[in-house]
Amino acid sequence: MSASVLFDIPGPRARLRNGLLTVLGVAAVAAALYGVYAGFDAKGQWAAEIWLPFLKWNTWQVYIFPGLIGTLRAAAAASVLALVFGIVFGLARLSDHSWIRIPAGAVVEIFRAIPLLLLIFFIFYLFPTLMGGGDYGFVALVLGLTLYNGSVLAEIVRAGVNAVPKGQAEAAYAVGMRKNQVMRLVLVPQAVTAMMPAIVSQLVVLLKDTALGYIIAYVDLLNTGFNILPAAIFGALIPAAIVVGVIYVALNMALSFLATWLERRSRRSRRSTTPPITTGPGPIESGVGSAAVP
Amino acid sequence: MDELIKYAPDLALGFLENVKIAAVGAVVSMILGTILVAMRVSPTPVLRAAGTVYVNVVRNTPLTLVLAFSALGLSDRLGLVFSDVPLTNSFWLVSLGLSAYTAAFVCEALRAGVNTVPIGQAEAARSIGLTFMQSLTMIILPQAFRAVIAPLGSVMIAMIKNTTVATAGGYLADSAAVMKITFDQTGASIPIFIGLIIAFMVLTMPIGFLTGWLSRRLAVVR
Numbered sequence: 001m002s003a004s005v006l007f008d009i010p011g012p013r014a015r016l017r018n019g020l021l022t023v024l025g026v027a028a029v030a031a032a033l034y035g036v037y038a039g040f041d042a043k044g045q046w047a048a049e050i051w052l053p054f055l056k057w058n059t060w061q062v063y064i065f066p067g068l069i070g071t072l073r074a075a076a077a078a079s080v081l082a083l084v085f086g087i088v089f090g091l092a093r094l095s096d097h098s099w100i101r102i103p104a105g106a107v108v109e110i111f112r113a114i115p116l117l118l119l120i121f122f123i124f125y126l127f128p129t130l131m132g133g134g135d136y137g138f139v140a141l142v143l144g145l146t147l148y149n150g151s152v153l154a155e156i157v158r159a160g161v162n163a164v165p166k167g168q169a170e171a172a173y174a175v176g177m178r179k180n181q182v183m184r185l186v187l188v189p190q191a192v193t194a195m196m197p198a199i200v201s202q203l204v205v206l207l208k209d210t211a212l213g214y215i216i217a218y219v220d221l222l223n224t225g226f227n228i229l230p231a232a233i234f235g236a237l238i239p240a241a242i243v244v245g246v247i248y249v250a251l252n253m254a255l256s257f258l259a260t261w262l263e264r265r266s267r268r269s270r271r272s273t274t275p276p277i278t279t280g281p282g283p284i285e286s287g288v289g290s291a292a293v294p
Numbered sequence: 295m296d297e298l299i300k301y302a303p304d305l306a307l308g309f310l311e312n313v314k315i316a317a318v319g320a321v322v323s324m325i326l327g328t329i330l331v332a333m334r335v336s337p338t339p340v341l342r343a344a345g346t347v348y349v350n351v352v353r354n355t356p357l358t359l360v361l362a363f364s365a366l367g368l369s370d371r372l373g374l375v376f377s378d379v380p381l382t383n384s385f386w387l388v389s390l391g392l393s394a395y396t397a398a399f400v401c402e403a404l405r406a407g408v409n410t411v412p413i414g415q416a417e418a419a420r421s422i423g424l425t426f427m428q429s430l431t432m433i434i435l436p437q438a439f440r441a442v443i444a445p446l447g448s449v450m451i452a453m454i455k456n457t458t459v460a461t462a463g464g465y466l467a468d469s470a471a472v473m474k475i476t477f478d479q480t481g482a483s484i485p486i487f488i489g490l491i492i493a494f495m496v497l498t499m500p501i502g503f504l505t506g507w508l509s510r511r512l513a514v515v516r
Contacts, residue, residue, distance in 0.1 A: 005416045006434065007337045007426040018338050025340040039372040113495050115455040117470050118487070125482035204354070211356030215462055226362050238371060241363055245355060252354035 050236035067224025074210045078145035086153025111151040120144035137218035149206045156198045160191035197263035204255045298485035301476050308472030312457040315389050322393035327400025352398040361463035364391035388463040396453045403445045407438035440512045447505025451498045
């Protein structure tokens, strides 16, 4: 790692100060960890009998995997539907006809502004009213995630197509392509490369938000961890929470790394004329913080 | 429409709870996020590593898990109690849980802002003899904040919408919980749903406009 531009190569006093801060930092982190450890220890949460079940295949097979499958099933269904929703509404917002553009814009803006949990609750209660009794946990969760994340994806699609340099569309029109051909053959293929990182980041958000199913009692990983497992293995709340938390973090980090890798790849690639779009302010390579961050 | 009028006082009280959580969340998460970003660019490797681990873990954990853990794990098991009144206690647990979660996003937004500050600014600060803390607080962070006003606004809007997840932390007084209780009696009511959405939009849209306007007005001209 190269030295940061934010501070000089430390001299004797700075080295002393850094050493002191290191000691203090380690002490603070260790104190916090020990506090948590001791607190849980006092409640017997590190006892072997509530941790041993996690070494047995049966626990994973009966409790954790069904929850994980519930989470992944909802995430997969919602991802596919949200992508379709995003592409349809994103392109509709780029339409030349105002009767398509304006309603599509309104739908996207409204669903982006609704708190997701309120939307899920509403769908959860709406379906029994319309269609009679039944378990609508899965439907409500998937539909809510689709409408919200689909709207965000629609904005990404729109930004991606708009980010393709204007010359590309002009050149395509100049060689005699029709509107539909320009979009299908020239703009969208180039935009996809630029959109990929942002799309994958949004799918991480979607995967995380499946945990809202916990609130409407959909059997997902969080429900397994906080309700079903602690009831089955008496008192194992903290072990279950830690195991489930690690699974969530590992899943999302894997997806996040994929997004970062895709972004680097498309930044390098010469096949598209469009720089990768991001949802936030893009990291600028030459900035102050980049050298300091490993 | 009658249902909305009948339940409006309850819903308004619930919505007020969301506003209160959001107010605490905005202040605490901005402070925590600024501390985190200072840690992440600091000269001390241990602090840098601690900040990185915190941000990456918290950012990849569902908010529902964070809030459920702060209620069931921190309060019930660790005995972290803010007040003897259960409702007040869970209000603070939820607000601080939400702040800890949002702080990771504030930190990421600010770090992107730090990245927009040209290297020359930091080099100039060093060459006139400013220490790390001086150059951070007087040169880097002021420019970084101005560069990310709009993204910080988006983070705050997301945070306001996330206050509805307070239910998961056992705080059953916010508007999502009130709406659920109401729907248990009336069934799904479209006017109530629309009413609440409009209330949230009234809160979030001015923030979007204000931060957009401020970011244009305060943009650092380079």
